[in-house]
Amino acid sequence: MQVIQSDVVIIGGGGAGLRAAIAVAQEAPGLSVALVSKVVPMRSHTVAAEGGSAGVIHPDDSLDKHFDDTVSGGDWLCEQDVVEYFVGQCTREMIQLEQWGCPWSRRDDGSINVRFFGGMKSPRTWFAADKTGFHILHTLFQTSLQFPAIRRHDEFFCTDLLVEDGRLQGVLALCIATGEPVLFQCKAAVLATGGASRVFGQNTNAGIVTGEGMGMAYAQGVPLRDMEFVQWHPTALPGSGILMTEGCRGEGGILLNKDGHRYLQDYGLGPLDPWPRPRAMELGPRDRLSQAFWHEDQAGRTLQTPHGTAVHLDLRHLGEKKIMERLPMICELARTFAAVDPVTAPIPVRPAVHYTMGGVLCDVHGATPLPGLYAAGECSSVGIHGANRLGSNSLAELLVFGRAAGLSAARHARETPDASAALQAQAESRAAVHLDMLRREGGTRVAQLRQRLHEIMEAGVGIVREGPRMAQACEQLAQLREQFRAGVALDDRGRAFNTEWLTAIELGHTLQVAEAMAHAALLRQESRGAHMRIDGFEARDDERFLCHSLIHSQGDAPPRVTHSPVTITRSQPKARVYGGAAQNQS
Template sequence: MRAAIALAETDPNLRIALISKVYPMRSHTCAAEGGAAGVIKPDDSFDLHFDDTVGGGDWLSDQDCVEYFVHEAPKELLQLEHWGCPWNREADGSVAVRPFGGMKKKRTWFAADKSGFHILHTLFQTSLQFPSITRYDEYYALDLLVDDGRCQGVTAMEMRSGQLRQFHAKAVIIAGGGAGRMFPFSTNGAIKTGDGMALAYRAGAPLKDMEFVQYHPTGLPNTGSLLTEACRGEGGILVNKNGRRFLQDYGMGPETPVGKPQLKTMELGPRDRVSQSIWHEIQKGNAVSTQWGDCVLLDMRHLGEKTINERLPLVRELCASYLQVDIVKDPVPIRPVVHYMMGGISTNTKAATPLPGLFAAGECACVSLNGANRLGSNSLIELLVFGRRAALSAIEHIQGLPAANTAALNARAEETQKRIGELFSRTDGTESMSGLRKEMMDTMEKNVGIYRTEEGLQEGVSKIHELRQRYRRVILTDKTSVFNTDLFQALELGSMLDCAEAVTVGALARKESRGSHQRLDYVERDDKKFLCHTMVHHQGLDVPRVDYLDVVITKSPPGVRDYSGDHK
């Protein structure tokens, strides 16, 4: 939507189709709680935001991209402010900022603990004033239309009627979100099935750094609902069954005073380190055992009811409804939960993919801002900065393009029609959609979790490959045309399997530990061999091809990630 608005504002004569498989305000951005980072206060600087992001990403970020990003971020947040986003304020009326994990300064703009929700609705409502944006709500995108070596549109199914539609376009921007639903325990909404990633991947654009999957440290153990990092930003602490603040035992100490969070250390360490520490603590037998598995405790009682209601109302409500725990009175059990894909469709700093005419932004893209581990509050701002950038790049791209070969595009669309028709008319199918989906999720959890091994990953690669073959025999129960979610879930499963294969293949090939990708058999970071991006190329039903692309280093050579606070 940020891209659509930028297109409409820049050139009102453009015709813009906004295609989404859900009504736009249902997008999972609405579930993001904490906030969005941008340098605005006098004690902060672009260089500090740059250093936090590059170090947080374990030096896998492209530094030219980070440089562009930190400069654009405050402008985008101010733009949102001008569009009406209800950011929290200081007493003098200026925008308030809060501390966040891995950030050296307070620079996270927030709207209580519903920041993503407000960003999404502000964008959606703002978009309603532009007559050149035509929305196609509940259209499921099926295939990109590629001809003459460039992307020239997309085919989509209107979910309400089952009708196939073609959109011929001079440029396509994908903002399709992540693919966390390939895992069984995830903060992600049901719609996050990697469709955007798979769309680009199948059309020949490579997926980059897919093995980097972020576990958020604090998920509710039963539903996987996210408890924002702001819980810790506001002063919540993590303790094991003995009440010990165990993060001090994993290079993030010494202990800071309770309720006085100190930036970039202890509970405000980065997500990968905190999640990994919880995993170790569970291995050591220091977990609190619950009916939903081993957990540690997030204790916010010392914040008091007033602060909790003011700053973390959603967290209190979620814990009360889904777990029947009042965080004012009791600590809440939590465990790490799949949250975010650092990897995605390979894009450059201009949000362009290697396929001309195709652009991507947000979680579905890998512009190499987040490297091997994203810092909390860098993703909401990423989608704004690169959503706008994608629009500007698309406008550059469409100047002087030759006319489309309509017959060739129609022929591509017919191939899509045939593919869907075959799925509908299949009578010899033997595989159930929900059965395959469960096998995929179990495989990802067992073999491609927080800690990985050669053996487990080998098994993961062959299992996902097998599931992709068996997917060809999946059978639909529902063969009617109106809002057929049996069909859409089958298509989503196809997307997730493509993405899952890219994750496992990339993880197997990366024989080092960096950021969120941790190998028990290769425990060190290896900058000689792996200071590079994994590029996975789709090869039909065969195992995908992997090659590598160098990381762009401009001013920060790989160093040590230090989260031990100011105590040296």
């Protein structure tokens, strides 16, 4: 087996991975960095982020406001010390990106322009029209090219983390082009593999967002945290799930039910006037908006489309000039994928799975409980999102914690002796398991297993949850994993660029992540943030559940869920209110 020695291995070439790689290359020039990604970095899902990234710079804004918006947006399930660090670093990272060439949208005088996003007291979202993620990713990728210490391994699919002597010492990957296993021997690794929204069928995410980073860490005994909190973005195109950014509403777009009524005023987000107003109506948080859609849908006040029910996102009153300047991609996407011109017609939208708040447990430095393993970005649970992520905190998270994790990994790599010799044997045996899939006869097709997974998750662990249905989902997932273990039928038995094989390996991880979500959700007997129950647990219960869920892998058996306390420094939990009530509160 080919062995590649590297001080630090970074798994994932999206925003977090690239930021981590640059941090290592800049701060620890002597170290070698292997950037291992299953796609060429600029294909990573960061590219699809639209609306923007948070950073306090507006004169009306303050770090305290960013802190408050984040903690209340997360329904007080945030690690407040981590949030404190986070908000203090965001603006620095946005400026850093500016100096690397990111084309942030500006005011006429050339200074940075910021827009409102949902749940914000002040405008705080840095944006590059409505292609913020695209510009951030390409800026990071291109910037990374100036550091010779960063060795890219594009289209290498990581399958396993390898642990010896209680610390992470290697990463097993498959070279996609040849299908050959490759061992990356390292002193530290940063997991930056993104989220797991492809656990669900209707989602806004790219096909690569399958959660295997979480799965790899989980398999090595690292707990996943807060996996029950899955964010539905309220405005995605029915069917395709393509995202219509929150920036649409930030710029003044409104949501209407089939009667042309701005229904959000009926769900504690009103009153209507004055408009626009921060943290009210369409500028409420994502969980509330998606839940309001569910109620409207139940009441039969949504529109019928060929791909399910929808409401209207109306931008027409913004005028063509503003729409084309601020939301050009939305225009193109709506025209191409929904055959609707936002200048002249409202866009049909419905919620779709967008983000996994939970992830691999790690601290403010990105360190996981496994020595040598760090995590950053959507795959991690550093603790800033709580029960519901505030829009535009995720791009900021990639940068702030990508850098932090990179620096921590570099420090760790410097202090760590060389890898153990036993590693190669372990790598060989893991590789054999994967290669064996190519030889096995019979089994179920990948597409069939995936389809079943989507059905189970949407029925059991959707926007609105009930105990018995979640319990049923847990059972069905156990069966589905059993079916997966029994064998996956592959048409393609070759090694070279066998995407069917890789999809099957991915699916193994995805199933585990799905199971972690379902079990954590079942045990949380309250409603908080994105986790909404309608079976007698409609209220938040700080007595019993002001705590994180930790999900521990039990191998082939269903997971074990424990709870751990939430760090609260200066914001005691209080009622989470938006709209008119929020003004009375502050």
